Amino acid sequence: MNLKVDESMVHGSKALLQQLPSIDRIMQWPAAQALVAAHGHTLVAGEARALVAARREAARAGTLAATALQPEALAADLRQRCGQRLAPRLKPVLNLTGTVIHTNLGRSVLADEALAHILRTMAGTNNLEFDLDSGGRGDRDTLVEDLLCEITGAEAATVVNNNAGAVLLTIAALAHGREAIVSRGELVEIGGAFRMPDVMASAGARMVEVGTTNRTHPADYQQAFNERTALVMKVHTSNYAVQGFTSSVDEAVLAPLCRARGVPLATDLGSGSLIDLAAYGLPREPLPQEMLRAGCDVVTFSGDKLLGGPQAGLIVGSKAAVGRIRKYPMKRALRMSKLPLAALEATLMLYLQPERLVRDLPTLRHLTRSQAQILVMAEALKPVLARALAPRFEVGCVALSSQIGSGSLPVDRLPSAGLAIGLPGSGDKGGPAKGVGTALDELARALRGLPLPVVGRIAHDRLLLDLRCLDDAEPLAAQLPALREALGMGPLNT
Incomplete structure (x- = not known):
């Protein structure tokens, strides 16, 4: 009996293969x-070969329907x-995750002015390293150095491709x-296993640790100075906090100690805020x-976090220190x-126009968006989303807590608002409804699969x-409507 079935499948497969x-x-x-x-012959022919190969494998496996060999079906699949x-x-x-500066979602969103400037300057040739005044070769750093010096008060500035590179190059x-x-x-x-001890080693410097995990004093630095000391490095711990019995030495105290011994002082701020965020009701950075006024010779920070620009490592400081950094051979690679x-x-x-920054x-x-502003949008979207997901899901407006950044100020929260989607009656009896996890995972996948993917987060069922x-x-x-179709819920009645 089984042998006859197998023979039938073999004959069927051969017939389909011949077609x-x-x-x-x-x-x-x-x-x-x-x-x-x-699209050109190369791409289409390559996809046609892959299509036929896939059909051939399906025929041999006995899973190919005869209709899949119709010219209309093959043409549609090829397209x-x-x-x-x-x-x-x-x-x-x-990005509906609630994390504003989301590392996995590209961090800062570029301003319209930045996007327009990219289009204007990249559509043709530009003066990347050409001095229009002299007609000779220029330095790409000059495109932004004056701006950085004006905004920060630095004597000199240079830039590299990210802040990890800025720290590595500085050391x-x-x-x-x-x-x-x-x-x-x-x-x-920080993210990607970027560890300060490893950076020190990669930069060819011998790291000298001072103080303890929770307390470091000026005397710890003074005792560590010797004729081999070339740099004192400060690191702003924006992505974690040590609480309780703690002390650290700030740059204003440390700078005179370094200056007395002719040792440069560098500090890595990471997050890259150029304005006082406290003026907008946000945690101060x-x-x-x-840091420059406090006496630092070098300050490094990111371009794509609180600064709100592209990925970049910005280095500002004294002419002497930045000059050495700019001339170091590694600079070209970064x-x-x-x-x-x-x-x-x-x-x-x-x-240069700080009054317009929020806009x-x-x-x-x-x-800086207020919870009240966000709630207005949530209330307007709620009935539209509820109708699209009914009767399978229920939608409600909720107060939420947003996160400033996954790598920048991850602990601080901002009052926010949004939409909560759950199964009807979920949690009525004090626990999750049956199948709620599977249903929410399916919904999250469907949202991510939309032409413009939507990324939220699942919490508390x-x-x-x-x-x-x-x-x-x-x-x-x-x-x-596309979301409802992806969930297999039929067309959205208008």
Whole structure:
């Protein structure tokens, strides 16, 4: 009996295999020719070969339906394969996670001025390293150095491709082959296993630890100084906090000790705030201009966190220290390319008009939105989303707590609001409804699978959509019919 079934399957597979059209035949179809006109022969022929190979495997496995060999079905699949092959992997998403500066979602959103400047300058050739006044070779640092010096009060400035690179370059240029002093309480690790001890080693400096995890005093630094000391490194611990019996030595106290011994003092601020956030009701972060006034020779910080620009490592400080850093051979390997430089220049320009920052800088605009403003948007979206997800899910407006950043100020919270999606009756009896986890996972996947992916978070048996970073509700509302279809819930009645 089983043998007859197997023989039947074999004969069926052979019959289907014989019906498979050749690649040449497929490429002559009008639908394939239209694809060739749009994308070229190489791509379409490659996808046609992959399509036929997939059909052949399905036939041999006995899972291929005869209808899948119809020219219309093959042409439709070929069109879909070409589209998928050309679809970018990097795509815009709606960040409804509640984390404003989200490391995994690209950190800061660029301002319109930055995007426009990129388009203007990248559409053709530009003066990246050309001095228009002299007609000779220029230095790409000059595109932003004056701006950085004006905003921070530094004597000199240079930029590299990220802040990890800025710290690495600073230590290598100032302390390679010699000793660099750092407090044990500042031996941080940030995302991607970026550890200060490893950075010191990579830069060729011998790290000298002083103090203890929770307490470091001026005398600890003084006792560590010797003829091999080349640098004192301070690290702002913005991504964690040690509480209780603690003490540390700030830059204003440490600077005179370093100056008396001719040792440069560098501090890494990481988060890169150029304005006093406390003026906007946000947690205060130390500013580069304050560190320079306190006597630091070098200050490093990020461009794509609180500054609100592209990924960059910014280095400001004295002419002597920045000059050594700029001339160090590693600098070329870490230099910024023209695209982020254009975005950085335009972003820094916004800081020359501080009264407009809340309006023009997306990061600051999102951070300063009031809970009441966000709640208005949530209340407007609630009935639209509820109708799209009924009767399978229930939707409600809720107060939420947003996070400033996953790597910058991860502990601080901002009062926010959004939408909570759950199963009907979920939690009525004091516990989660049956299948709630599976249902919410399916909903989260469907949201992420939309043409403009929507990323929220699941907590307490609900899928939460924090609207703090949603400037316009229309892109979300316009996708609700597609969301309902992705969930297999039928068309959305209008």
